[in-house]
Amino acid sequence: MMKLSKAWMPAFALAIGAVAAPAVAHHSFAMFDRSEEKTITGVVGKFAWTNPHVMIDMSVKDKQGNSARYRIESASVNILMREGWRVGAIKSGDRITVVYNPLKDGRRGGLLVKVRLADGTVLNG
Numbered sequence: 001m002m003k004l005s006k007a008w009m010p011a012f013a014l015a016i017g018a019v020a021a022p023a024v025a026h027h028s029f030a031m032f033d034r035s036e037e038k039t040i041t042g043v044v045g046k047f048a049w050t051n052p053h054v055m056i057d058m059s060v061k062d063k064q065g066n067s068a069r070y071r072i073e074s075a076s077v078n079i080l081m082r083e084g085w086r087v088g089a090i091k092s093g094d095r096i097t098v099v100y101n102p103l104k105d106g107r108r109g110g111l112l113v114k115v116r117l118a119d120g121t122v123l124n125g
Contacts, residue, residue: 032101032111040070041097047090051076056090056098056112071109072100074125083124094118100125 042060056072074080090096095118100110112125 029111031103031105033104034101034111036102037099037113038102038110039097039099041095042070044090044092044094044096045069046092047094049077049087051078054080054085054112056096056115058096058098060108068108070098072098072112073109074112080123080125085123089123090115090117 040058040060042058044056044058046055046057048055048057054074054077056074058070058072059067060070061067075083097116099113099115101113102110114122114124116122
């Protein structure tokens with residue numbers, strides 16, 4: 001039977017920790033109501049092309065003309081790229097229409113289903 005040298009144990013523990021870290025940092029999607037879809041149109045304030053989730057912060061006007069901030073979360077960069085997204089697909093100031101699964105707690109925001117860009121392009125979340 002092969003034995004690991006005690007000198008390799010710290011390196012092995014570090015490697016296991018590095019592999020597990022992303023799983024600890026990731027959250028569940030249980031906070032979103034996946035049985036409901038809502039649609040909003042607004043102006044992008046910030047588009048964060050980052051992992052573990054791409055984020056869209058946008059300003060949406062209600063029927064009275066009051067502006068409200070929505071935060072839309074999406075999949076990872078890698079998944080979106082497989083769906084046809086590119087780094088510059090959305091920019092601050094763009095007017096977009098978003099279909100999303102709302103947050104269960106009623107806060108403004110949710111999980112991206114798809115987005116329609118000003119030129120009519122539809123990108124899936």
